[in-house]
Amino acid sequence: MRIVQTSVITENIKEMCIEANHYLSKDMKAVLDQAVESEKAPLGKQILNQLEENLRIAAEDMIPICQDTGMAVIFLEIGQDVHFEGGLLEDAVNEGVRQGYEEGFLRKSVVKDPLIRENTKDNTPAVIHYEIVSGDKVKITVAPKGFGSENMSRIFMLKPADGIEGVKEAILTAVKEAGPNACPPMVIGVGIGGTFEKCAWMAKKALTRPVDEHSPVPYIREMEEELLHRINKTGIGPGGLGGSTTAFAVNINTYPTHIAGLPVAVNICCHVNRHAVRII
Numbered sequence: 001m002r003i004v005q006t007s008v009i010t011e012n013i014k015e016m017c018i019e020a021n022h023y024l025s026k027d028m029k030a031v032l033d034q035a036v037e038s039e040k041a042p043l044g045k046q047i048l049n050q051l052e053e054n055l056r057i058a059a060e061d062m063i064p065i066c067q068d069t070g071m072a073v074i075f076l077e078i079g080q081d082v083h084f085e086g087g088l089l090e091d092a093v094n095e096g097v098r099q100g101y102e103e104g105f106l107r108k109s110v111v112k113d114p115l116i117r118e119n120t121k122d123n124t125p126a127v128i129h130y131e132i133v134s135g136d137k138v139k140i141t142v143a144p145k146g147f148g149s150e151n152m153s154r155i156f157m158l159k160p161a162d163g164i165e166g167v168k169e170a171i172l173t174a175v176k177e178a179g180p181n182a183c184p185p186m187v188i189g190v191g192i193g194g195t196f197e198k199c200a201w202m203a204k205k206a207l208t209r210p211v212d213e214h215s216p217v218p219y220i221r222e223m224e225e226e227l228l229h230r231i232n233k234t235g236i237g238p239g240g241l242g243g244s245t246t247a248f249a250v251n252i253n254t255y256p257t258h259i260a261g262l263p264v265a266v267n268i269c270c271h272v273n274r275h276a277v278r279i280i
């Protein structure tokens with residue numbers, strides 16, 4: 001049994017909220033660099049160059065990469081040999097978000113009630129996903145999610161007979177309908193299988209997988225590669241202004257499902273696919 005003080009969770013999450021909003025992860029930066037080289041459309045190339053310049057200025061001057069600093073989505077993978085002390089874990093996470101968004105001068109974008117819509121003024125509460133895993137470590141992933149792209153995400157409750165081609169069509173439909181509204185180049189997180197909520201969770205988690213990593217399942221890897229190719233053929237391009245760089249990656253997670261269903265969730269993220277990861 002390992003004891004972890006919840007104050008350690010707060011401190012890490014505070015720092016990670018600031019980090020994720022000012023620096024893109026190495027894999028995202030690398031794929032953007034590659035796209036600047038490979039994009040042939042002059043306007044598309046210009047947009048990508050502007051995105052690179054924006055990233056450089058954000059890091060140098062400590063300005064958020066985007067004005068929409070997102071709703072804080074936190075994944076906690078908790079080793080089952082960990083025991084937390086010092087207060088409620090959920091409170092510790094939200095305190096980290098509160099401090100991070102205050103100290104980092106990040107935009108507070110969360111409303112307390114979805115219909116009354118009064119801003120909570122500290123970007124809490126976060127959306128927290130807990131997983132119990134083996135071991136005595138805690139893996140924290142902080143993924144602030146902008147809503148330009150979140151709003152373009154979709155769930156399709158397909159029929160088993162729709163098969164793999166139906167799944168591909170659903171993903172392509174979501175991307176085409178998102179178009180410029182999702183601030184492309186996008187990263188496409190997909191969940192296939194499970195139930196209604198499980199596939200949405202898998203799609204969100206897929207966005208945190210490095211964009212240079214594929215699914216370990218051979219046919220899913222092929223599907224990721226084929227879909228990326230087809231998405232980049234749509235011509236939507238950087239900023240939706242045309243070109244061959246519409247998406248950087250398609251990341252697919254799968255799970256067993258019911259004999260009568262084929263749920264597919266498509267969680268779209270923009271070029272500001274933020275995530276900071278720490279293991280404590």
Ligand code: SF4
Binds near residue numbers: 270
């Ligand atoms: S979708 Fe992404 S790039 Fe567009 S405004 Fe939101 S966070 Fe910013």
